[in-house]
Amino acid sequence: MKIAILGGGITGLTAAYCLVKKNYQVTIFEKEKVLGGLAVGFKSNDWNWYLERAYHHLFANDYDILNFAKEIGFDKIFFRSPQTASLFNDKTILPLDTPFDLLKFPYLNIIDKLRAGIMITFLKLSPFLSIYEKQTSKKFLKKTMGKNVWNILWQQLFRGKYGDYAEIILASFIWARIKKRTKALGYVEGGFQTFINFIEEQLKSLKVEMLKGYEVGEIKKQGDKCIINNTLYDVVISTLPTPILIKVFQQILPKNYLQKLSKIEYLHALTLILETDKPILNKTYWLNISTSKIPIMGIVQHTNFIDKKNYGNKHISYLGWYLKRENKLMKMKKEELIKFVEPHLRILNSKFFILNSFLFKAPFAQPIFDKEFIKNKPDFITPTKNFFVANLDMTYPYDRGTNYAVKLGKEVAEMI
Numbered sequence: 001m002k003i004a005i006l007g008g009g010i011t012g013l014t015a016a017y018c019l020v021k022k023n024y025q026v027t028i029f030e031k032e033k034v035l036g037g038l039a040v041g042f043k044s045n046d047w048n049w050y051l052e053r054a055y056h057h058l059f060a061n062d063y064d065i066l067n068f069a070k071e072i073g074f075d076k077i078f079f080r081s082p083q084t085a086s087l088f089n090d091k092t093i094l095p096l097d098t099p100f101d102l103l104k105f106p107y108l109n110i111i112d113k114l115r116a117g118i119m120i121t122f123l124k125l126s127p128f129l130s131i132y133e134k135q136t137s138k139k140f141l142k143k144t145m146g147k148n149v150w151n152i153l154w155q156q157l158f159r160g161k162y163g164d165y166a167e168i169i170l171a172s173f174i175w176a177r178i179k180k181r182t183k184a185l186g187y188v189e190g191g192f193q194t195f196i197n198f199i200e201e202q203l204k205s206l207k208v209e210m211l212k213g214y215e216v217g218e219i220k221k222q223g224d225k226c227i228i229n230n231t232l233y234d235v236v237i238s239t240l241p242t243p244i245l246i247k248v249f250q251q252i253l254p255k256n257y258l259q260k261l262s263k264i265e266y267l268h269a270l271t272l273i274l275e276t277d278k279p280i281l282n283k284t285y286w287l288n289i290s291t292s293k294i295p296i297m298g299i300v301q302h303t304n305f306i307d308k309k310n311y312g313n314k315h316i317s318y319l320g321w322y323l324k325r326e327n328k329l330m331k332m333k334k335e336e337l338i339k340f341v342e343p344h345l346r347i348l349n350s351k352f353f354i355l356n357s358f359l360f361k362a363p364f365a366q367p368i369f370d371k372e373f374i375k376n377k378p379d380f381i382t383p384t385k386n387f388f389v390a391n392l393d394m395t396y397p398y399d400r401g402t403n404y405a406v407k408l409g410k411e412v413a414e415m416i
């Protein structure tokens with residue numbers, strides 16, 4: 001049996017690995033010249049390690065990817081506990097990693113802190129409850145932790161992550177977010193691309209066909225099979241983002257099914273990477289921006305997590321945003337964006353010099369987990385025989401991640 005996998009991100013690669021192990025003939029079609037999708041990395045002149053286009057780390061409980069790495073003989077994942085913190089009022093950076101940090105937090109009274117602490121512990125320990133899908137995170141957090149806690153701790157984080165959608169995100173998102181978070185964070189020796197390249201080598205030796213630089217256009221059916229690149233495939237698995245799947249599967253999937261999928265909304269991810277002579281953040285790896293005065297969602301000082309010697313001794317930081325396509329930042333050239341953010345960064349540290357920079361956009365990278373989403377999200381099985389979907393909309397209630405990409409890849413392969 002011949003199987004076509006559309007998309008060579010981690011979901012597609014994992015599915016290919018599992019299917020070829022079941023003795024199927026597998027072809028991967030990937031639009032880009034390199035495999036890896038949203039987790040793809042690149043190298044600059046004097047770097048020894050790859051760097052992801054968008055900040056990446058693992059949590060200690062990302063068992064699907066950790067077990068898969070073991071299964072294929074990849075042993076280059078390590079864990080550390082870098083500092084995460086939040087920025088309040090322009091300049092005040094406060095760590096919020098531990099219950100002790102919360103107790104010392106100056107902008108909430110003791111009752112608010114206790115309520116927040118108890119609820120965070122409850123969310124961490126409790127299983128998923130259906131009530132989380134019946135209310136928004138805003139309503140849930142205000143009700144359980146109090147209005148002050150919402151205003152000071154959460155509101156800006158939701159705005160940064162979800163923009164105009166901040167107030168309609170379901171409480172299931174915040175449950176999953178708190179449940180999954182671990183203090184220890186994982187990374188791959190050499191960068192995530194090293195892991196992707198390792199899988200690619202395995203797939204090559206298992207005779208999986210990988211067509212890189214091949215953008216799949218609208219595909220056609222022939223009976224229960226379908227034709228791609230003049231070849232007939234018995235089964236097609238799409239790992240493409242849903243809005244692209246809708247275009248590619250126009251003639252294959254029923255109109256009402258495609259209409260349902262088209263109701264899901266997305267934001268696009270924008271990352272600006274700065275290579276500097278000094279760090280922008282002194283100690284912190286991950287800085288949430290909890291003030292509306294700074295128009296950035298978060299700053300990730302990668303080299304406070306991973307040694308700068310792997311990047312030619314330069315300091316690497318990411319500035320990140322999730323935005324609508326029409327947002328003015330999405331249209332800015334790299335130099336314009338640097339000019340826009342630099343004055344804000346100088347408030348945090350006036351003494352760095354930008355040596356190099358990179359700008360990346362990832363379309364449809366952030367699905368909006370609202371009440372429409374849960375009605376319309378895709379599932380592995382589609383109404384059309386032999387056509388399957390496994391994409392990042394299906395990680396709900398968890399936010400997309402490489403761990404879930406592996407899980408989805410494995411699960412879709414089990415269905416065939």
Ligand SMILES: Cc1cc2nc3c(=O)[nH]c(=O)nc-3n(C[C@H](O)[C@H](O)[C@H](O)COP(=O)(O)OP(=O)(O)OC[C@H]3O[C@@H](n4cnc5c(N)ncnc54)[C@H](O)[C@@H]3O)c2cc1C
Pocket residue numbers: 006007008009010011012029030031032035036037038039054055056057058214215216217239240241244248269320362365390391392400401402403405
């Ligand atoms: C800003 C950001 C930060 C993130 N941080 C983390 C993190 O810290 N930790 C973590 O684990 N995960 C993180 N993720 C998520 C993680 O990268 C993804 O969940 C995972 O890589 C998704 O893999 P996938 O294979 O499902 O999808 P994708 O990687 O999107 O793969 C889909 C593939 O389809 C290809 N494609 C698209 N159209 C076509 C076409 N027409 N024809 C052929 N190919 C096509 C794409 O090029 C892509 O390679 C982050 C993502 C973003 C955007």
